[in-house]
Amino acid sequence: MAPVAMAVRALLLLAAVGPAAALWPQPQLQRSPPAAARCPLPPARFRFAHAAGSAVGPGCAVLDEAFQRYRALIFAAARPADKLNISRDPLLLYADTVWGALRGLETFSQLVGRDENGMYYVNETEIVDFPRFPHRGLLLDTSRHYLPLKAILETLDVMAYNKLNVFHWHIVDDPSFPYESFTFPELSRQGAFNPMTHVYTASDVQTVIEYARLRGIRVIAEFDTPGHTLSWGPGAPGLLTLCYLGKDPSGTYGPINPIFNTTYQFVTSLFQEISSVFPDYFIHLGGDEVDFTCWKSNPEILAFMKKMGFGEDYTKLESFYIQRLLDIVSSLGKGYMVWQEVFDNGVKVKPDTIIHVWKNNVPYAEEMANVTKAGYRALLSAPWYLNRISYGQDWMAAYQVEPLKFKGSSKQKDLVIGGEACMWGEYVDVTNLTPRLWPRAGAVAERLWSNATVRNLQDAYVRLADFRCELLRRGVQAEPLFVGYCDHEFGGF
Ligand SMILES: *[C@@H]1O[C@H](CO)[C@@H](O)[C@H](O)[C@H]1NC(C)=O
Ligand SMILES: *[C@@H]1O[C@H](CO)[C@@H](O)[C@H](O)[C@H]1NC(C)=O
Ligand SMILES: *[C@@H]1O[C@H](CO)[C@@H](O)[C@H](O)[C@H]1NC(C)=O
Ligand SMILES: *[C@@H]1O[C@H](CO)[C@@H](O)[C@H](O)[C@H]1NC(C)=O
Numbered sequence: 001m002a003p004v005a006m007a008v009r010a011l012l013l014l015a016a017v018g019p020a021a022a023l024w025p026q027p028q029l030q031r032s033p034p035a036a037a038r039c040p041l042p043p044a045r046f047r048f049a050h051a052a053g054s055a056v057g058p059g060c061a062v063l064d065e066a067f068q069r070y071r072a073l074i075f076a077a078a079r080p081a082d083k084l085n086i087s088r089d090p091l092l093l094y095a096d097t098v099w100g101a102l103r104g105l106e107t108f109s110q111l112v113g114r115d116e117n118g119m120y121y122v123n124e125t126e127i128v129d130f131p132r133f134p135h136r137g138l139l140l141d142t143s144r145h146y147l148p149l150k151a152i153l154e155t156l157d158v159m160a161y162n163k164l165n166v167f168h169w170h171i172v173d174d175p176s177f178p179y180e181s182f183t184f185p186e187l188s189r190q191g192a193f194n195p196m197t198h199v200y201t202a203s204d205v206q207t208v209i210e211y212a213r214l215r216g217i218r219v220i221a222e223f224d225t226p227g228h229t230l231s232w233g234p235g236a237p238g239l240l241t242l243c244y245l246g247k248d249p250s251g252t253y254g255p256i257n258p259i260f261n262t263t264y265q266f267v268t269s270l271f272q273e274i275s276s277v278f279p280d281y282f283i284h285l286g287g288d289e290v291d292f293t294c295w296k297s298n299p300e301i302l303a304f305m306k307k308m309g310f311g312e313d314y315t316k317l318e319s320f321y322i323q324r325l326l327d328i329v330s331s332l333g334k335g336y337m338v339w340q341e342v343f344d345n346g347v348k349v350k351p352d353t354i355i356h357v358w359k360n361n362v363p364y365a366e367e368m369a370n371v372t373k374a375g376y377r378a379l380l381s382a383p384w385y386l387n388r389i390s391y392g393q394d395w396m397a398a399y400q401v402e403p404l405k406f407k408g409s410s411k412q413k414d415l416v417i418g419g420e421a422c423m424w425g426e427y428v429d430v431t432n433l434t435p436r437l438w439p440r441a442g443a444v445a446e447r448l449w450s451n452a453t454v455r456n457l458q459d460a461y462v463r464l465a466d467f468r469c470e471l472l473r474r475g476v477q478a479e480p481l482f483v484g485y486c487d488h489e490f491g492g493f
């Protein structure tokens with residue numbers, strides 16, 4: 001018997017499917033012959049193999065491991081004695097890169113069906129696919145609640161099922177500092193909720209990065225400053241601004257103190273470490289929601305403002321800090337992403353900076369227009385704060401977003417690299433993370449992957465409900481869209 005070969009070469013997936021197969025996200029092109037043949041896939045005979053002439057062969061860990069994962073996913077319920085005649089024709093998957101091959105394997109896994117006798121098969125079809133946007137991200141917040149390693153890894157799995165490719169790790173913030181730094185170990189010793197159990201060790205971080213890589217997912221870490229840093233204070237004495245009540249220190253702290261040279265020595269050492277730990281070219285530097293109240297109360301800061309000629313304009317002080325931070329990170333050979341305030345405040349950023357648009361109290365389309373008009377690349381999150389929930393099918397609002405719907409030239413539109421769904425952690429921990437994320441984040445995933453013309457809500461509903469059932473079959477506790485049932489809904493019990 002000829003093995004079922006899956007070649008890995010060009011940007012084309014040739015597999016099999018009847019008109020009824022529901023794929024999520026929808027491929028760019030899917031065609032079936034009028035009388036599509038059924039191709040049986042007996043588990044005992046089926047195997048993935050590199051085609052002759054493929055640029056990569058056995059030994060490519062990304063593909064070898066993906067072959068194993070997808071075999072297990074597809075044939076999870078296979079009986080050992082499953083035997084049948086098998087098509088001698090291989091199903092072919094061509095991809096330009098191994099990452100494209102991973103996406104093709106996911107599509108293939110969604111095509112496999114079982115007939116009335118429980119036999120596995122795929123319908124004959126042709127699929128050509130590629131993503132509309134290169135940056136399709138998901139933000140997890142591990143500061144407001146600690147998320148155990150296992151929950152992060154499971155999320156990476158489901159991201160790959162959705163063809164999402166960037167994990168934005170908002171790893172620290174005001175409430176806790178779970179990142180174990182080897183340069184400044186006191187940060188997590190004193191800033192984590194629990195320095196033994198609620199931390200990410202160096203080995204945990206490496207595990208996340210490698211697990212993500214094998215699924216074609218980049219990890220972009222965010223160390224947000226100068227605001228959102230209260231948890232840094234206990235482990236880094238002198239870093240935060242001391243707030244005053246009248247003439248006396250009030251005993252509370254504000255953002256990072258931007259006026260001391262020691263601040264920049266600290267920031268340099270910390271970001272040196274971060275640059276070496278996280279291999280992605282980009283680091284997310286935050287820069288959002290800086291509260292000026294504490295800076296305004298501090299006499300040393302007032303004196304510095306005067307000396308620098310900043311007047312009463314505290315955005316200038318913020319920019320003074322951010323500017324130096326950006327220079328430090330540039331000198332480490334890294335690119336950066338920042339939240340939109342950094343752009344709004346007129347900080348000079350490198351031309352390759354990515355501006356992350358998040359505010360939804362101002363029209364985000366206008367911000368997208370402004371950012372791209374200034375020549376910067378834009379990343380959209382404003383309409384995709386999935387931590388916000390409401391009664392009913394709120395995935396539809398996320399789905400109906402059109403990232404390029406703003407006034408601007410086609411050159412401006414080309415600067416939109418994609419978007420990120422955000423799951424902020426105020427009300428989310430490991431107990432409700434998965435059902436709140438899935439399948440809702442799938443709406444964002446399809447918007448960022450599929451053709452802009454794929455926007456029919458009824459069609460999306462049917463496919464997403466089907467995909468959600470597939471997630472349950474794969475052991476993911478994804479919540480229902482509406483009334484109904486799945487064949488495998490009790491898999492986790
Ligand atoms: C297996 O497939 C071949 C070619 O399609 C066919 O000639 C043969 O009869 C099949 N055998 C069985 C047992 O179905
Ligand atoms: C294969 O095609 C048939 C006929 O159109 C359809 O009923 C069936 O659902 C398809 N199966 C899969 C797994 O797509
Ligand atoms: C801080 O650094 C600046 C520039 O490197 C230098 O001019 C200044 O004297 C330093 N201040 C202190 C207090 O060391
Ligand atoms: C976009 O720029 C215009 C012109 O500078 C400005 O008036 C408007 O407030 C900006 N929009 C946003 C959302 O910042």
Ligand SMILES: *[C@@H]1O[C@H](CO)[C@@H](O)[C@H](O)[C@H]1NC(C)=O
Pocket residue numbers: 028451452453
């Ligand atoms: C998206 O779909 C439209 C309409 O079918 C088509 O004209 C366009 O070429 C497609 N875009 C891409 C990138 O395939």
